[in-house]
Every structure is written in structure tokens, then in C-alpha cells.
Amino acid sequence: MSDLLTPEEMKANLDYHTPHSGWMNTPVNIRKGMYCYASNPKSVETLGLPNARKWNPMEEDWELPENWQQILHEGFKERLERFRSIKVFMDICVRCGACSDKCHFFIGTGDPKNMPVLRAELLRSVYRNDFTRFGKIFGKLAGARPMTANVLKEWWYYLFQCTECRRCSLFCPYGIDTAEITIFGRELLNLLGLNIDWIATPVANCYRTGNHLGIQPHAYKDMLDFFVDDIEDITGLRLEPNFNKKGADILFITPSGDVFADPGTYTCMGYMMLFHYLKEKYGLDVTWSTYASEGGNFGFFTAHEVMKRLNAKMYAEAKRLGVKWILGGECGHMWRVIHQYMDTMNGPADFLEEPVSPITGTKFENAKSTKMVHITEFTADLIKHNKLELDPSRNDHLKVTFHDSCNPSRGMGMFEEPRYVIKNVCNHFYDMPRNTIKEQTFCCGSGSGLNAGEDMELRMMGGLPRANAVRHVHEKHGVNILANVCAVDRAALPALMEYWVPEVDVTGTTELVANALLMPGEKKRTTDLRSEPLPGMEEEADE
Amino acid sequence: MNVHYIFPFLVVCVMFLISYFLSEAATGFKYLFGVVIPYLAILTFVAGVTYRMMNWAKSAVPFRIPTTAGQQKSLPWIKPNQFDNPSSKFGVLVRMLLEILVFRSLFRNTKFRMSEDAQSSYEMEKWLWLGALVFHWAFLVTLVRHLRFFTEPVPQALMLLESLDGFMQVMLPGLMLSGVALLAAATYLFLRRIFLPQVKYISLSSDYFPLFLIIGIAASGILMRYVPDLKIDVTAAKELSMGLVTLRPTIPEGVDGIFFVHVFMVSALLAYFPFSKLMHLGGIFLSPTRNTTTNTREARHVNPWNYPVKVHTYDEYEDDFREKMIEAGLPVEKE
Incomplete structure (x- = not known):
């Protein structure tokens, strides 16, 4: 670097x-800096390619x-x-x-x-x-x-x-x-x-261990347990996430990147807090899986057949656990695969129920066949029905803009759901210029498996249009955080921001939700999920 | 100088000269350019286009991969964009009509600029859209207007179209707007290929050739209609075209030179059509990013060649990690 x-x-x-x-x-x-290293033969062999x-x-x-x-x-x-x-x-x-x-x-x-x-x-x-x-x-x-x-x-x-x-x-x-x-x-x-190794090795990992990062089941649980400790420090509540639980209502699948590295980890904590809230308040039983522990699918960047082989775990695990339907976390290409490919490749998912929110009674008609709902659709519905107690002022230190990830934008059309959620949990939201958001959004520059270290020049150049638009709202409105619904964004954008607009941080949308969420029985919060003092709590947080 | 436009330019010039002088030289050549070549061209066009369309249609559509250009249909209180993100067949129909009739996607066009300090901006850019729209509609009107040469009596609707097209009675015979617009738009499309560096860089001979042909067709048409020395006998021209339609081909007196150039170039365009990028006319109808519904999670799409693949099953996974799972307190199927 x-x-x-x-x-x-x-x-x-x-x-x-x-x-x-x-x-x-x-x-x-x-040219050096513009390409990714060649695939490791071992990874190619694991897949039998x-x-x-x-x-x-x-x-x-x-x-x-x-x-x-x-x-x-x-x-x-x-x-x-x-x-x-x-x-x-x-x-x-x-x-x-x-x-x-x-x-x-x-x-x-x-x-x-x-x-x-x-x-x-x-x-x-x-x-x-x-x-x-x-x-x-x-x-x-x-x-x-x-x-x-x-x-x-x-x-x-x-x-x-x-x-x-x-x-x-x-x-x-x-x-x-x-x-x-x-x-x-x-x-x-x-x-x-x-292939390039940044794709081939995650694919091989995912095939064997269930996720791109190669996190084995016991380690996966350890990592979430670590978040349980962090959340206890912040809220005083001890969470008990379910793993591989048969008979749960909903199976939750998200990219393993969120379990592994900041700032995705805060989004992951956000999911856990949301599910805890829903369990305490409404008795909703959500389970995580160590087998289907990857939402993303780098097989999509390899070959259609490889995509199908990795994706198969989602339905297989949902069937094994006997859940009603599947809830999916924040991720870009994951959602292109789910929205436009999964049902065709690995369906029909006739062993699942048509998704209905047990809390609001909303039928997710748009997911009737695939039976998988996006966390932002799910949360937006909860907020619309006043099912979440929220204090958006806890996010008052944040001036937020939203980066539409390519795949949920041009492969799905999910524009208003995340904006609705963010505007309900944050008081300061500013969109970037129209020609750079929604269907016209610019890529982070690192998608489709290119977020390696060795191609950093390519990534920084490719991310320039996105960074320019962020700088625009940073200068105009003082925006200091870039929200998104994508794990690759959370891995890639921090480097991009540090390079072009160092004053701006990166966050997942559910992290913002969890910051604002008033959880039953929680202690008075003095910090946000990043252990940064909340507005007006600077002194108390120091103690 | 660039071989990509010089070569097709020369080809079209040679075509012009050959058809002009040969048809002037002997009646036999008039028969060649006025009857034989047009028949062959039409046959090639019909057979070629049919073949290409069927060949495309034969290929599978394994997935629905629409480009979603607006809000999806999800929660009942969020207004979906029915036409840029069509979840219904009706929505797709409207989307396709908008694409085909008014070039919806091209209408979105922006022009990117990078300032000195590397700030990028994206401005509205409608010239390409306008040029393309004028070009295609003028072409269509011209084409339909020419049906008067192939029908007897000429239907009322055609007469009406012609009077609309020629409403600017600036000279005699009445100036047909469509022909002039076609020539102007084709010239614009050519000039932007020459003057915009990026577009010039990507342009191939196969981009210039049809443009030159169309410019040649429009120009020869205009010449024989308006230039006194080149004017042809319209009645004779119609006699020839009606002969073609009724399969009783004939070469009447009063048509020569420039008329055969016109017919020859039209024939060349028809014959070239199925083998070229001009097939975008048919291809747009089959473009999966535009002609598929976006309700991909609501209704299952079937892939005709979907085949079983090797997966890593849960049982294999548990076999790999059972000890560790038990130790970590994770539930297992087999103790």
C-alpha cells in the first residue's frame, strides 16, 4: 500500500x-495496482474446477x-x-x-x-x-x-x-x-x-465451511458471543442468539464480512439487538446458521454453476431447520442472487411458508415465491406499524447520506425502504446528487470480488465518482457518515473514504437502527455501538 | 484518416457510380438494378431477418435479469415505479413501448465532465437522443410514405400522412419534411462519430457503412424529386414498383440514372440488414434486461437447462466439524 x-x-x-x-x-x-493476484490452485481444486x-x-x-x-x-x-x-x-x-x-x-x-x-x-x-x-x-x-x-x-x-x-x-x-x-x-x-484469488479462495472457503472467510462453526459462535459481551457493555442486556435452532420462526442469513471486520461488525450487533428486541417484545424466534453462514456469493463472480452450488445452502438449511421463511441481511450482490436467481436455480421453496411478518401481519407479497425478505423491507414495515420504540436523537451526532449499492438498485429497485428506515432513526439525512444515487448510483469501485489489497489503485480510481458525490454532501451539509446496505461496501468504502474524503465514516443501516432502538430493560446508554459517546453523554461515557 | 470510414465511403461511392453509369448504358442493366437486385434483396432481407430472430429466440432465457430503473414493488405503502421497474406484464409492455417508440433509456443520457480539481459532474445530454429519435422516425415516415408506390389505389391514410409530411409548401413539388430530416439526422450521427473522440475510437466500418448508405439513399431521393435536371417521371417509377409488387416486373421509359442509384442503395441496405448491427431493430424486442418482469421473488422463473450440481451438504459439513460443534455447544444431528 x-x-x-x-x-x-x-x-x-x-x-x-x-x-x-x-x-x-x-x-x-x-499494470501493478490494477489487477488482483491469480487464484491459488488449492482453492480451484477444492471446487473441482x-x-x-x-x-x-x-x-x-x-x-x-x-x-x-x-x-x-x-x-x-x-x-x-x-x-x-x-x-x-x-x-x-x-x-x-x-x-x-x-x-x-x-x-x-x-x-x-x-x-x-x-x-x-x-x-x-x-x-x-x-x-x-x-x-x-x-x-x-x-x-x-x-x-x-x-x-x-x-x-x-x-x-x-x-x-x-x-x-x-x-x-x-x-x-x-x-x-x-x-x-x-x-x-x-x-x-x-x-480466476483471481480474492474470488477463488472465498468461494472454496464458502463451499467447505459455509462462509467466504472460512470461519468454522465454533469460531462463528465465538465471534457472535464476543458481540454479546460488547452489547452488554453498551446496553446492560445479555443477549442469547440462537444457532442452528430447529423450529425457529425465521432463519437469518447475512454476509460473513459483518461478523468479521469493522464497521460491518456494528451492523451485525445491530441485527442481534433487533432480534433480541423482537423476541422480548413479540416472541419472534430468529436463528442464525453456521452452515448457511454466508449471504454473499462469490460464486456469482466465477460461474453460474458455482453460484448455484454455494447458494444451495440457504434453502437446504431452511428446510433442515424447519423455519417458516428466510430473512436476509444487508448485502449487495447477495440480493441480486436472491432476487433474480435463487428461486430459479434452487427452488421451488415449497417447504417454506409465504412470508408474513408475525408482528405486523404484513404479507410480503413481493417475496411470495422465493420466500426470502430483505432486512430493510422487514424493518421498514415494523417502523411503519410503530412496532419499534426509537430515539433518533441518539444518532444526532451523525449527518447521514445513503449509498445505493449497485445490485439492490439496478437488480432489485430497493430505494425507498432504506431511506425510510434511516429517516426514522436519524434526524439528519441528506441525499447525494440525483445523478449519483438510486438507479444511477455509482459503484464503490470494489464490487464483484475486486476488493483486494493489491489492486488498490484500481479501487481508488473506480471509487472516485462515488467519493466525489460524498464529498459534495460533506462540503454542503457536513455529512460525516455514509450509510449503505452492503457488506462489500462496508469493507470497501472505509478505504475509499480515507483516501478521498477522510472526514466521512461508513455504517450499515441496521447499526443506525440499533443505535436508536429503545430496548426493554436496557440501562441508560452513554455510547453508540462503536463505544463513541452519544450526543450530550461525553462526560458520562468517559467515566 | 481512418480506414473505418474511408473504406465504407469508397464502397458507397463505387456503388453510386456503378449503378448510375451502368443503368444509363444499357437496358439490360436497368433490369438488373430495377428488378433482379431488388427481388434478391427483399428475399435476403425477409429470409435473413426471420432466420436471425428465430436463431435468437431459440436460445434459452435461463434467468430473469431485468435492469430495475425505479422503485420496486414491495410494501403496500411504497409507491412502485410501474414502468421503469415493471412487476407486471402490462408494465413490461409499456416499458417496451417507451423503449421502442421514444427511446426511454437513451433519454436518460448524461454527459460526464471532470473539472480541473477532479470534481465530476453529470449533465443532461439530449442531443444523441434527439438525433436518434429524429433519424428513426423520419426513416419510418419516409418508408411508409413510399408505400404509395406499392399500392393502387393509394389508401387515404397514406395521402393524409403525405400531406402532413409536406405541410411546408415552400416549393413545388412540396417539400417532404421526413426526407430532409432523415438526411440531416443521418449526417449528425455521422459527424458525431467523427468529432467525438471516444465515439470515433469505438466506431467500426460497420457503423459507417449503413450511415453512408442511408445518406446516399436520402440524398438520391431528394435529388430526383427536387433537382430539375435529375427529376424522374413519377408515374413511370410507380409503374416499375407496381410491376415488382404484382410479380409482373417491367422497366418503363422515363426512369434512369439517379433512380437506379436510389433503388440499388435501398436494395443494398435491405440485403445488408440481417447480417449487421441494424438487427437491433429486432434485438430490442428480445433484450432480457428490458422485456422481463421484475417480480422475480414473487413468481418463479423456470430455467429450461437447470441441472443438478454438486453441493456440500449439511451432513458432510457436520462430519467435518462435529467435534468442534459439540464442544462449542452447537446442536448436531448425530452425536
């Missing part, structure tokens, strides 16, 4: 001039299998039949350029191959060569080129400079979705064992 450029140096590097040489004639330059081996992107020879071109060609062909999206998106782009300046990586790097249209053309050029008559006859003139080792390297480099955020797809007149193209491209690369 020490050789990371300063923000001033990075700003000075911004350059949007197109190179003199055409993009097909501009060879890829794999092909061509596990040690390789290094910086070396000339990637030790590809002998028939790699044939593998790619056949993989491509097969997927053209399986995914109409890919076939149509390969054919109909008119290169109008509407997407070109919508990508945070293009805005941050100025690299023309980070324009969504060119990222897709990297694949389309090979598609035209392999699968269209015009491409075969006219070659380069028709925008076609054969697959070579250099083209492959270019694919790898730029497909791991896309966070699958879908901002470009919003503006495309044909709805061409670069996320779909990246997902597909990475799936092909995985046929050759060309």
Missing part, C-alpha cells in the same frame, strides 16, 4: 485522450492448457445457446457511445477499454471471428479478430476491471448489460483456471 499514489498524484494522472493507435492495435499492459495450477499474470507464459483456444471456442458456443442475453448482446450493439462515460472505471482511469462498449467489443471481436460470416470474410475491417494469448490477457485484465454494477445497462438503448458480458467472460476464463 505504501507505493499507492497520493490523491493529488492520481488526480493529476486523469487523462481522457484516446490513444493514437486503434484499440485492436493497442496491446494490453498489465478445471485447470488448477500456479500462474502469474505478470509472466509471459500463463501455462495454459494446450487446447485452450478450443476450450474457449466450445465454451462460447455452448453459452450462446444457453443465454439469449449473450447472443443478442453480441449482435445488436450499434456503438452509439451512450454507455461510454457511465462506467466508474472509465471515469476513474480514462482507459478507453474501460468504456463498457469496448469492454464488450473485446469479446465481440472474437465472437465475430468465430461465429459470424462477415467477421470470417472481412476480418479486422468487420471488427473481428482471432483469439490469441494477448487477446486472452486483455480479456482477463478488463473483465476484472468491471464490477458488474450495471450502470451502463441503464443507459443502453437496447439494455445491453455489461455485467452479463463480464459474468459470461469470467465463466469462460474459469474454464482455463484464470
Whole structure:
């Protein structure tokens, strides 16, 4: 990290001039700070995925299998039949350029191959060569080129400079979705064992231990017990979370990142406090699972099949425990998978009940088939029915803005629920400019498995548009905290803020809820969940 | 100089010269450009477009992956955005109509700017949307207006359209707005490809070629309608086109040169259509991010090729960690 450029140096590097040489004639330059390390062969083997081996992107020879071109060609062909999206998106782009300046990586790097249209053309050029008559006859003139080792390297480099955020797809007149193209491209690369380790190892961990971080069951319980101690210090209440409890009402699944690292841990404490409140007040029985202990799904960034293999645990565990339905924590890509893929892949979940809030009686019609409800939908409903006693003034030291995560935005459309919750638990809320939130939101720059340490330059550049919008509300309204509903955000945004807008902190939405929650029998709180003094309690907190 | 536009420009020029001079040279060539090529082009167009559409339709839609561009339908007191995030088939229908008729997504377009101190801003940018909208609608009106050459008697609706299109009676014959708008919009679309660096960088020959063709078609159409020396005998032109429609092709007196250029370029566009990006006309209807409902948690979508996968079962998991689980007080299935 020490050789990371300063923000001033990075700003000075911004350059949007197109190179003199055409993009097909501009060879890829794999640069330190812009890529993630290659997958560990052990992790690839754990999943039984092909061509596990040690390789290094910086070396000339990637030790590809002998028939790699044939593998790619056949993989491509097969997927053209399986995914109409890919076939149509390969054919109909008119290169109008509407997407070109919508990508945070293009805005941050100025690299023309980070324009969504060119990222897709990297694949389309090979598609035209392999699968269209015009491409075969006219070659380069028709925008076609054969697959070579250099083209492959270019694919790898730029497909791991896309966070699958879908901002470009919003503006495309044909709805061409670069996320779909990246997902597909990475799936092909995985046929050759060309994953990055920040994805491959969490996936292998998740497969075996149930979560990305490889937390084993006893350790998972230990970590939550640790939060129980912290919560006791703050509230005077001793919580008793349920683990793997058969016959509970609801199974709760959230990303393991929240169990593991700040500031996600405070969100995790928030969940625990909320569930304790609901149990004491209304008798709601929620259980955590150590087997399905991961909400996120880095399989989604590997291949459709791997996504399905990891996701299967959610329904399997819900069935084993005999719960009524599943509640999901705050996470971005997790919710894209649940909202648009889970039921299709691993359903029908006919062993569960259609979700109804036992407290308010609200039927979650929108989750009728998948039977999984988002914590923010759930909490918003509780607040709307006055089922939570709240003191928003406990968050008065916070001036809050909300970062819409890409996936719940453009893969779900969850905009008002989190805002409603935040406005009910905080007195000071300010949205960022309209062109940077909701469906037009900018990525944190680290999504889709790119939140490693070694690609920090890429992450800081990709996060620049988001950081700029935060700075805007920071300067205008004094915003000092960036709320979100995503565990990757909570892992990635602190570094981004520290780099570009150091005065702003990062929080999950449920942490704010728990700060404001008046729990039955609690002592007079003097600190928030971070053990920072509450407004007006500075002296008492010191004692 | 850029081969991506020079080459297609030359091709279109050559097409112009060949069709002009050959059709002037001998009647046989008139038959080639006026009958044989148009028939072949129409056949290629119909067969090609049908094939492409069926080929796309043949591919599976394993998941519903709509891009949600507005508030979802969730709790009853939160107002959903029915058309940008359509949970019903009716909503999808409206969304598709908005996309196809008024280019809804393109309407959102913004222009990004980066200031000296690296502050980014995103301003409204409607020129591309406007240019594209004018281009496509002018093209459609022009096309429909030309049906008068293929119908006898000409339906009332067509006459009405033509009188609307030509309401600006600035000269004789009446100026058709659509033709001029088409030429202007196509020229704009070409110029932005040349002058916007990023757009120039991504443009391929296959982006310039249809633009040049369409500019050629519009220009030749305008020339033979308004330029005294090039004016053609409209009755003769209709005789030819009616001959094509009724499968009794004929080459009447009074059509020459520029007319055959026009017909040849139209034929070329038709024949080129199915093999090119112009297929976006059909593709938009099949785009899964736009044409699927967003109620993906409410109604299950079936993947036709869904297959069982290897998973790590709970039993395997417990076998891995049973001792540790028991020690930590976690419930287990098998003691």
C-alpha cells in the first residue's frame, strides 16, 4: 500500500485522450495496482474446477492448457445457446457511445477499454471471428479478430476491471448489460483456471465451511458471543442468539464480512439487538446458521454453476431447520442472487411458508415465491406499524447520506425502504446528487470480488465518482457518515473514504437502527455501538 | 484518416457510380438494378431477418435479469415505479413501448465532465437522443410514405400522412419534411462519430457503412424529386414498383440514372440488414434486461437447462466439524 499514489498524484494522472493507435492495435499492459493476484490452485481444486495450477499474470507464459483456444471456442458456443442475453448482446450493439462515460472505471482511469462498449467489443471481436460470416470474410475491417494469448490477457485484465454494477445497462438503448458480458467472460476464463484469488479462495472457503472467510462453526459462535459481551457493555442486556435452532420462526442469513471486520461488525450487533428486541417484545424466534453462514456469493463472480452450488445452502438449511421463511441481511450482490436467481436455480421453496411478518401481519407479497425478505423491507414495515420504540436523537451526532449499492438498485429497485428506515432513526439525512444515487448510483469501485489489497489503485480510481458525490454532501451539509446496505461496501468504502474524503465514516443501516432502538430493560446508554459517546453523554461515557 | 470510414465511403461511392453509369448504358442493366437486385434483396432481407430472430429466440432465457430503473414493488405503502421497474406484464409492455417508440433509456443520457480539481459532474445530454429519435422516425415516415408506390389505389391514410409530411409548401413539388430530416439526422450521427473522440475510437466500418448508405439513399431521393435536371417521371417509377409488387416486373421509359442509384442503395441496405448491427431493430424486442418482469421473488422463473450440481451438504459439513460443534455447544444431528 505504501507505493499507492497520493490523491493529488492520481488526480493529476486523469487523462481522457484516446490513444493514437486503434484499440485492436493497442496491446494490453498489465499494470501493478490494477489487477488482483491469480487464484491459488488449492482453492480451484477444492471446487473441482478445471485447470488448477500456479500462474502469474505478470509472466509471459500463463501455462495454459494446450487446447485452450478450443476450450474457449466450445465454451462460447455452448453459452450462446444457453443465454439469449449473450447472443443478442453480441449482435445488436450499434456503438452509439451512450454507455461510454457511465462506467466508474472509465471515469476513474480514462482507459478507453474501460468504456463498457469496448469492454464488450473485446469479446465481440472474437465472437465475430468465430461465429459470424462477415467477421470470417472481412476480418479486422468487420471488427473481428482471432483469439490469441494477448487477446486472452486483455480479456482477463478488463473483465476484472468491471464490477458488474450495471450502470451502463441503464443507459443502453437496447439494455445491453455489461455485467452479463463480464459474468459470461469470467465463466469462460474459469474454464482455463484464470480466476483471481480474492474470488477463488472465498468461494472454496464458502463451499467447505459455509462462509467466504472460512470461519468454522465454533469460531462463528465465538465471534457472535464476543458481540454479546460488547452489547452488554453498551446496553446492560445479555443477549442469547440462537444457532442452528430447529423450529425457529425465521432463519437469518447475512454476509460473513459483518461478523468479521469493522464497521460491518456494528451492523451485525445491530441485527442481534433487533432480534433480541423482537423476541422480548413479540416472541419472534430468529436463528442464525453456521452452515448457511454466508449471504454473499462469490460464486456469482466465477460461474453460474458455482453460484448455484454455494447458494444451495440457504434453502437446504431452511428446510433442515424447519423455519417458516428466510430473512436476509444487508448485502449487495447477495440480493441480486436472491432476487433474480435463487428461486430459479434452487427452488421451488415449497417447504417454506409465504412470508408474513408475525408482528405486523404484513404479507410480503413481493417475496411470495422465493420466500426470502430483505432486512430493510422487514424493518421498514415494523417502523411503519410503530412496532419499534426509537430515539433518533441518539444518532444526532451523525449527518447521514445513503449509498445505493449497485445490485439492490439496478437488480432489485430497493430505494425507498432504506431511506425510510434511516429517516426514522436519524434526524439528519441528506441525499447525494440525483445523478449519483438510486438507479444511477455509482459503484464503490470494489464490487464483484475486486476488493483486494493489491489492486488498490484500481479501487481508488473506480471509487472516485462515488467519493466525489460524498464529498459534495460533506462540503454542503457536513455529512460525516455514509450509510449503505452492503457488506462489500462496508469493507470497501472505509478505504475509499480515507483516501478521498477522510472526514466521512461508513455504517450499515441496521447499526443506525440499533443505535436508536429503545430496548426493554436496557440501562441508560452513554455510547453508540462503536463505544463513541452519544450526543450530550461525553462526560458520562468517559467515566 | 481512418480506414473505418474511408473504406465504407469508397464502397458507397463505387456503388453510386456503378449503378448510375451502368443503368444509363444499357437496358439490360436497368433490369438488373430495377428488378433482379431488388427481388434478391427483399428475399435476403425477409429470409435473413426471420432466420436471425428465430436463431435468437431459440436460445434459452435461463434467468430473469431485468435492469430495475425505479422503485420496486414491495410494501403496500411504497409507491412502485410501474414502468421503469415493471412487476407486471402490462408494465413490461409499456416499458417496451417507451423503449421502442421514444427511446426511454437513451433519454436518460448524461454527459460526464471532470473539472480541473477532479470534481465530476453529470449533465443532461439530449442531443444523441434527439438525433436518434429524429433519424428513426423520419426513416419510418419516409418508408411508409413510399408505400404509395406499392399500392393502387393509394389508401387515404397514406395521402393524409403525405400531406402532413409536406405541410411546408415552400416549393413545388412540396417539400417532404421526413426526407430532409432523415438526411440531416443521418449526417449528425455521422459527424458525431467523427468529432467525438471516444465515439470515433469505438466506431467500426460497420457503423459507417449503413450511415453512408442511408445518406446516399436520402440524398438520391431528394435529388430526383427536387433537382430539375435529375427529376424522374413519377408515374413511370410507380409503374416499375407496381410491376415488382404484382410479380409482373417491367422497366418503363422515363426512369434512369439517379433512380437506379436510389433503388440499388435501398436494395443494398435491405440485403445488408440481417447480417449487421441494424438487427437491433429486432434485438430490442428480445433484450432480457428490458422485456422481463421484475417480480422475480414473487413468481418463479423456470430455467429450461437447470441441472443438478454438486453441493456440500449439511451432513458432510457436520462430519467435518462435529467435534468442534459439540464442544462449542452447537446442536448436531448425530452425536
